Amino acid sequence: MPKKQLPDGWEPPVPAWQTEYPESVREIVFAYFGAQRPEGAKPGEFVSQLRASILGNHEPSFVTRATYVDATNFRNDVFIAYWPSLEAYEAWWRTSEFSSWWSADNRVSEGEGLWREIYSVRPQRFETLFSSRNPTGAAALGCPFGEPVREHNYWGGMRDRIADTTLANDSFEPSGEHTSASLSVEESRRQRIRVDLPDNICLIRSGQDFSQCGAQERSTYEDVVRPHLTAGMAFLRDNPIESGCLSCRLMDEVDLDGQFAAKSFGLAAFSSLAHLESWAKSHPSHLAIFESFFRMVEMREGKLDLRLWHEVLILDAQGSLCEYVNCHPNTGFLRWFRP
Numbered sequence: 001m002p003k004k005q006l007p008d009g010w011e012p013p014v015p016a017w018q019t020e021y022p023e024s025v026r027e028i029v030f031a032y033f034g035a036q037r038p039e040g041a042k043p044g045e046f047v048s049q050l051r052a053s054i055l056g057n058h059e060p061s062f063v064t065r066a067t068y069v070d071a072t073n074f075r076n077d078v079f080i081a082y083w084p085s086l087e088a089y090e091a092w093w094r095t096s097e098f099s100s101w102w103s104a105d106n107r108v109s110e111g112e113g114l115w116r117e118i119y120s121v122r123p124q125r126f127e128t129l130f131s132s133r134n135p136t137g138a139a140a141l142g143c144p145f146g147e148p149v150r151e152h153n154y155w156g157g158m159r160d161r162i163a164d165t166t167l168a169n170d171s172f173e174p175s176g177e178h179t180s181a182s183l184s185v186e187e188s189r190r191q192r193i194r195v196d197l198p199d200n201i202c203l204i205r206s207g208q209d210f211s212q213c214g215a216q217e218r219s220t221y222e223d224v225v226r227p228h229l230t231a232g233m234a235f236l237r238d239n240p241i242e243s244g245c246l247s248c249r250l251m252d253e254v255d256l257d258g259q260f261a262a263k264s265f266g267l268a269a270f271s272s273l274a275h276l277e278s279w280a281k282s283h284p285s286h287l288a289i290f291e292s293f294f295r296m297v298e299m300r301e302g303k304l305d306l307r308l309w310h311e312v313l314i315l316d317a318q319g320s321l322c323e324y325v326n327c328h329p330n331t332g333f334l335r336w337f338r339p
């Protein structure tokens with residue numbers, strides 16, 4: 001078994017928690033459904049269709065909604081849903097009215113573009129980290145948080161928390177270089193396209209929950225930290241070759257009815273775990289986020305109600321399904337992989 005990077009005798013200066021799953025959990029399904037339209041254009045039916053059938057028979061164990069404007073200036077409405085097994089997701093997809101709506105021929109010729117990026121991932125191939133005992137995302141499907149985790153607060157902690165690093169001696173090497181798919185608008189709009197992902201793409205959802213912050217803490221966050229977060233996410237979005245980041249979306253979370261939830265998250269896919277590690281450890285744009293956070297901790301003398309969390313997934317080709325219907329060519333993985 002390879003050794004972890006955990007320094008000998010390491011005791012993290014602050015506590016953090018990770019999720020554990022019982023052996024009965026073979027995989028978790030992380031499902032992203034989105035719809036895009038030029039910013040300012042009238043929304044189509046996506047939100048009302050999905051809102052009407054996401055809950056009910058075979059519903060996900062956890063679901064949330066978000067919104068963002070992409071680099072092409074399209075507004076995207078997104079639902080993020082988690083199922084405790086592939087069977088559970090497939091049972092929902094088979095029986096929900098949403099899937100019939102999604103699959104209908106008309107969808108390729110309407111005003112909005114639709115995308116879904118669905119990943120089925122074994123617990124041994126993802127990790128979570130929470131600054132407080134308030135689970136969200138995949139952690140909402142795990143065991144209640146136990147003792148704080150030792151593997152954090154040093155560069156390399158993320159890799160150490162992914163079980164297959166040691167269990168399968170896996171270093172999650174990238175499978176080849178990615179060059180732009182260069183689809184034209186004609187090749188992507190009015191089309192229904194599936195793209196196959198290579199193995200070992202690494203996906204991070206890194207969340208900031210300021211819903212519990214008082215007014216003063218919130219304004220410190222907005223002034224001191226948020227500008228660096230926005231800049232870091234724009235850097236990743238706009239510099240794919242330098243960073244190895246294939247797609248980066250900074251989203252505002254909303255509740256299922258669309259009300260702002262005082263939470264945000266960056267959703268970013270990298271060619272490999274090593275690319276994400278390198279950006280986090282060395283790039284000025286993450287270091288600026290990181291340092292601004294510690295400035296905020298100092299300013300507030302350690303008293304924070306801000307909650308930070310993330311989940312990091314190593315995807316595999318077989319467990320991923322990415323479909324783009326009537327989307328612009330810069331959408332998600334459509335930008336990189338030809339159908």
Ligand code: HEM
Pocket residue numbers: 016151152153154155156157158159204206208225229265266267268276277280281286289290293308
């Ligand atoms: C690690 C701060 C946003 C990627 C960390 C750590 C802190 C931090 C304090 C060390 C965590 C630990 O091990 O205990 C922040 C803050 C953010 C933010 C305050 C936003 C306000 C992001 C975003 C991404 C990201 C949006 C990626 C899209 C990472 C990664 C690590 C990390 C990958 C782990 C590196 C490793 O263990 O090797 N960040 N971060 N962070 N951050 Fe950020």
